[in-house]
Amino acid sequence: MRDLVSEREYAERCWAALRRMVAGARENVAIGEHTWGDRYTAERLGFYLKTLARDMGEEGDNPPFFGVIAYGAADSGAGEHSRQTYYLGRRHISDAIGRPPMVIDWRAPVSAAFYQASAVEPRGIETRRRFGWSGQTLTSFEDERLSAGEQADSKLVRREIERARVGPMRDIVATIQPEQDTLVRTDLDVSVCVQGAPGTGKTAVGLHRAAYLLYAHRSRLTRNGVLVLGPNRAFLHYISAVLPTLGEVDVEQTTIEQLLDREVRATDTHAAASVKHDVRMADVLRKAVYARIGRPSRPVVVSDESYKWRVNHHEFAQMVVEAEADATTYLTGRERVIARIVAALQRQAEARGQNCNGVWQRRMSRAVTPDVEAVWPQLKADEVLAEVLSDPSAAADGILTADEQDAIRWPRSRKAKSARWTAADAVLLDEVSALLERGPTYGHVIVDEAQDLSPMQCRAIARRSEHSSLTVLGDLAQGTAAWAATDWLTQLGHLGKPTAEIVALSTGYRVPAAVVELANRLLASLDVDVPPTTSFRSDGELTITRVDDLPAAVVESVQRALAQEGSVGVIATDHELPALTEALKTAGINVVAADGDGRVTVVPASLAKGLEYDHVIAVEPADIVASEPHGLNRLYVVLTRAVSRLDVLHQRPLPSELS
Numbered sequence: 146m147r148d149l150v151s152e153r154e155y156a157e158r159c160w161a162a163l164r165r166m167v168a169g170a171r172e173n174v175a176i177g178e179h180t181w182g183d184r185y186t187a188e189r190l191g192f193y194l195k196t197l198a199r200d201m202g203e204e205g206d207n208p209p210f211f212g213v214i215a216y217g218a219a220d221s222g223a224g225e226h227s228r229q230t231y232y233l234g235r236r237h238i239s240d241a242i243g244r245p246p247m248v249i250d251w252r253a254p255v256s257a258a259f260y261q262a263s264a265v266e267p268r269g270i271e272t273r274r275r276f277g278w279s280g281q282t283l284t285s286f287e288d289e290r291l292s293a294g295e296q297a298d299s300k301l302v303r304r305e306i307e308r309a310r311v312g313p314m315r316d317i318v319a320t321i322q323p324e325q326d327t328l329v330r331t332d333l334d335v336s337v338c339v340q341g342a343p344g345t346g347k348t349a350v351g352l353h354r355a356a357y358l359l360y361a362h363r364s365r366l367t368r369n370g371v372l373v374l375g376p377n378r379a380f381l382h383y384i385s386a387v388l389p390t391l392g393e394v395d396v397e398q399t400t401i402e403q404l405l406d407r408e409v410r411a412t413d414t415h416a417a418a419s420v421k422h423d424v425r426m427a428d429v430l431r432k433a434v435y436a437r438i439g440r441p442s443r444p445v446v447v448s449d450e451s452y453k454w455r456v457n458h459h460e461f462a463q464m465v466v467e468a469e470a471d472a473t474t475y476l477t478g479r480e481r482v483i484a485r486i487v488a489a490l491q492r493q494a495e496a497r498g499q500n501c502n503g504v505w506q507r508r509m510s511r512a513v514t515p516d517v518e519a520v521w522p523q524l525k526a527d528e529v530l531a532e533v534l535s536d537p538s539a540a541a542d543g544i545l546t547a548d549e550q551d552a553i554r555w556p557r558s559r560k561a562k563s564a565r566w567t568a569a570d571a572v573l574l575d576e577v578s579a580l581l582e583r584g585p586t587y588g589h590v591i592v593d594e595a596q597d598l599s600p601m602q603c604r605a606i607a608r609r610s611e612h613s614s615l616t617v618l619g620d621l622a623q624g625t626a627a628w629a630a631t632d633w634l635t636q637l638g639h640l641g642k643p644t645a646e647i648v649a650l651s652t653g654y655r656v657p658a659a660v661v662e663l664a665n666r667l668l669a670s671l672d673v674d675v676p677p678t679t680s681f682r683s684d685g686e687l688t689i690t691r692v693d694d695l696p697a698a699v700v701e702s703v704q705r706a707l708a709q710e711g712s713v714g715v716i717a718t719d720h721e722l723p724a725l726t727e728a729l730k731t732a733g734i735n736v737v738a739a740d741g742d743g744r745v746t747v748v749p750a751s752l753a754k755g756l757e758y759d760h761v762i763a764v765e766p767a768d769i770v771a772s773e774p775h776g777l778n779r780l781y782v783v784l785t786r787a788v789s790r791l792d793v794l795h796q797r798p799l800p801s802e803l804s
């Protein structure tokens with residue numbers, strides 16, 4: 146293996162090769178469009194080259210490699226890799242076509258050994274080397290002679306995990322842990338559900354899995370797309386840089402609300418929202434849609450020049466009954482009735498020697514449509530829902546109780562055009578739209594904070610991954626929505642993947658041991674069956690202070706935090722936050738909101754999920770608990786946002802569950 150000086154020289158060579166690759170890709174974009182014969186090929190090639198050049202340009206200044214594995218002799222288990230040495234990095238680097246790569250992509254099959262090999266199971270690897278970088282300078286390396294049974298607790302891995310956090314989330318390719326790697330590399334056809342305690346790397350695993358799947362199944366996934374769903378915009382902002390640094394810029398990252406794409410102009414009462422998000426609404430809506438199909442009372446008669454073709458009303462009724470029984474969606478059923486009537490007319494016309502070409506068939510379709518419309522009318526999703534909410538009884542009797550119907554009933558009947566839809570209505574509209582007509586699906590969907598999805602939201606996701614797989618990430622203990630899941634089997638059923646494998650992660654890489662110990666005290670009161678977190682980290686500080694003046698104490702705490710490295714997050718109830726923000730500003734401290742970039746962030750407890758700060762100041766736990774039905778879960782989320790230090794400031798007594 147090389148010494149440090151030679152490793153640095155190698156790094157320089159890799160950088161130079163990478164620069165040549167980027168320049169080459171850009172040049173190819175410039176010439177590619179002109180050198181290919183037909184326009185289609187030029188367009189496809191141009192698109193491919195542009196994507197490549199753009200992806201490579203996104204690389205930034207990351208080190209070209211983070212590790213190297215050196216294989217031993219073939220009989221040591223190295224097999225075809227015998228005596229080979231592979232450098233691993235964020236992307237494949239080669240200096241000339243046809244030559245072995247200088248750096249192998251971390252997602253390549255051979256790279257799995259870097260993450261998975263151990264002294265107990267060296268997989269043919271003689272030496273695993275990890276590199277330490279400071280910016281672009283290679284500063285050190287660490288070797289483990291795995292085949293000789295040597296494996297140490299890596300200082301470089303520890304340093305990376307314990308580093309102070311500033312700015313958005315970063316990739317973890319250099320330090321992915323074996324249990325995380327197994328999840329990242331799970332095959333595309335397999336759906337998995339990761340129950341992970343706070344900071345166990347669920348989000349990191351999900352994002353790296355997206356990058357891995359795009360590498361391993363590029364053409365299939367480029368066609369259908371990969372979707373990452375997160376809980377809110379602040380969270381999406383926080384994770385937004387990870388996939389681009391891994392060279393993946395085309396993954397759609399959004400929230401379920403944005404995905405449903407409806408303008409929300411009203412708010413539901415708690416009671417109404419609970420009913421609207423209940424899975425029984427799927428039955429109510431199905432009934433409302435299919436109740437629109439009537440029974441024919443007249444035959445279909447079509448004049449065609451000197452002839453009249455007819456389908457008698459019994460045949461017509463039979464066609465409707467059969468189409469209704471087999472219909473995958475309401476509108477395909479309607480199309481099928483039209484097609485069957487036209488086929489029956491065609492048989493009659495052909496018996497008379499008529500030529501029934503495409504033009505004739507289209508003319509007949511148009512002619513029979515009014516008869517079909519009278520029995521099986523065209524529907525629009527918003528019209529169906531407006532009718533249900535104006536008067537739920539017709540569709541909901543026998544499914545919802547009278548009180549539940551009252552909870553969702555509009556105070557007065559309205560037409561769709563004048564409706565002011567709520568967030569829950571957006572989910573119902575999506576359900577109705579899907580009953581009418583199938584929408585597009587994705588090649589793979591990754592759902593973060595999945596414990597908070599309502600059954601109806603789960604169904605919206607299930608529809609978009611009907612023919613593909615899901616990665617479901619969440620923590621039942623962090624469930625704060627009114628409908629938060631309390632077991633994964635039921636939630637996976639709603640998501641359409643009841644047999645997905647459930648894997649637990651319990652080693653936390655964010656929260657230090659002292660803070661984990663505090664947060665774990667709440668677990669017993671959260672009424673969910675999850676294993677407690679153990680922290681990978683031995684460092685960290687926790688202070689719990691009773692104060693008289695909360696804003697003043699917060700200012701003082703932030704000032705102390707600013708004397709150290711890393712980001713600072715002040716987390717309080719939505720209600721308390723404005724006064725605290727004002728106090729911080731008056732003290733001359735620059736603060737930003739949860740989706741901004743700055744050193745001190747003020748975060749409403751309701752938006753803290755998924756985020757992390759080096760130093761967290763959690764304000765008045767008793768208020769956080771009291772401010773919502775799942776207040777204890779919310780407090781659990783708030784306490785577990787701290788990477789290095791947590792200050793708990795309180796004026797009122799601490800919640801008893803915490804002491």
Ligand SMILES: Nc1ncnc2c1ncn2[C@@H]1O[C@H](COP(=O)(O)OP(=O)(O)OP(=O)(O)O)[C@@H](O)[C@H]1O
Nearest residue numbers: 317320321322343344345346347348349654655755
């Ligand atoms: N293998 C790893 N190497 C380095 N850092 C890691 C590793 N795994 C996780 N981390 C870091 O730990 C922190 C927590 O990870 P992440 O946010 O993915 O956890 P999570 O399980 O989604 O947490 P939560 O449920 O609290 O949102 C992040 O800063 C992440 O980069």
